[in-house]
Amino acid sequence: MKAVLCSQFCGPDDLVLTDIPDPVAGPGEAVIAIKSAALNFFDLLMIQGKYQVKPPFPFSPAAEIAGVIESVGAGVTDLKPGDRVAASIGHNGAREKVAVATTQIVKIPDNLDFDRAAGVIVIYGTALHALQDRADPKPGETLAVFGAAGGTGLAACELGKVLGLKVIACASSDEKLAFAKQHGAELTINYAKEDLKEALKRIGGDKGIDIVFDPVGGSFAEAGVRASAWKGRFLVIGFAGGEIPKIPLNLALLKGCDIRGVFWGAYMKRDPKDGRANLEKLMQWAADGKISSHVDRTFPLAQTTDALKVLAGRQAMGKVILHP
Template sequence: MKACLCKSFGPPESLVFEDIAEPVAGPGEVLVRVRACALNFFDTLIIRGKYQYKPDLPFSPSAEFAGVVDSVGDGVTSVSPGDRVMGYMRWGAAREKVVVGENALVGLPDDVSFETAAGLSVTYGTTLHAYRDRAGLKAGETVAVLGASGGVGQAAVEIAAIMGAKVIACASSEDKLAFARTLGAELTVDYSTQPLKDTLKDLTGGRGVDVVYDPVGGDLSEQALRATAWEGRFLVVGFAAGEIPKIPLNLLLLKGCDMRGVFWGAALDRDPDGHRANMVQVLSWIEDGRLKPHVHGIYPLEDIATALAEIAARRVRGKVILTP
């Protein structure tokens, strides 16, 4: 079978395509024929050896996929050959077939496309875990989403709106904010031209925001924390800006607020049933037409270098999908 391989750490152009032996499902495992897989920002880092996980070489990038069950190993009871499924595997999905544990898969309804499903696990899984499991988000609360036009930011705007929150989208340009408004943002902040803390305060009548969703980090984090309301919750999702901020802890005391880590990957291992329930909810919203995930582009697997370059250049709105 064909596979995209990282055989030495380097830029996207160093990735190669080779025929490799087809994997076999062992006990408790499932062999899936990949119909679509997705790329995320961390794929631009993992192929350079700059991500928190450093897989043994060679490996395939891409952590999330959708496809059809090809065969199952001994003891597998939840899926059968021919079933449509989606899943997450940290890395390794950029190939024609993958083997994963039975618990890594979620059943895929017939009316949700493979291309849509392939891009759901990381962004929407992270976001619903953040809001439901970590923040306890309630209808009527105000959410400020930093980096609101990226893949995770898009999901954060959409899901907060579906959950009944008032969304303030924060991004670095007016065209990004215009995109966020189409996703359900009621208010916007251009933090390239407006002071983030003061603007968030003004937009909430001086009260501050109930929840901050921060996948960006850097200088923006402290500004957003200073704009949280009493007993607000600041969700630490990631550091796309490249800098991990140092936060004055007296701010948490003075505001009676919380900073809560959102380590979705670890939560997935610790509570796979909770993740599956969250993804069933996401799929239900898609079936009902309440959630319409945006796909930036669909590329043949052989064009992965082009797709990764788009992500690295921050030109992506929504998800980047590959089709073997």
């Protein structure tokens, strides 16, 4: 079968498309014939050796997959060949087939296509865990989303609306903000045109912002904490801006606010039952049209390098999908 392999820490241009043996399902596993594999920004960091997870070489990028069960291993009774499924596998999605533990697999509704199913897992899983499980949201509260047109940011905008929050999209261009407004945002801030801290203060008023969702990091983080309401919640999602910020802790004292970490991957390992229930809920919401799982563009497996460059250039609004 074909696979895109990273054999040493490298950039997208150094990935190699090659043939590797077909996988065999072990006990408690199923082999999935991959129809769609979704890429994320952390795939770039992973192949460069800059991510907290460093798989053994050689590995393939792409953590999210959707496809059809081809075979099952010993002891598997809840899945059968032909079932339409999706899974979060951490890496190795940029290939034609993969063997996956059945505990990582969820079935997908018949009316949900493979591209959107693959794109739901990480970004919506992260956003739902952040907003539902970590933020303790109350209907009508304000939610400021940084990087609102990116994958996780867009998911937060949509899920914020589903959860009854007043969503404030923050992004670097009017085009991105218009896109976020189509996906649940009520108000917008262009932080390329105005100071983010002042804009949040203007919108939040004396009360401040109840929930800040930050997948960007860098200088934006401190602005978000400074804009937080009394008993506000600042959600640390990631550092797509490249810089891990250092927050003056006196701000948390003065605001009486919480700085809450959101590590979806660890949550899925530590609390797999609730994590799986969240994914099943999201798949149904996607099938019902409550969330868009918007696909920005698709690429054949042979063009994985080009797909990763779209992410590196911050060009994607929604998901970038590979078709093995």
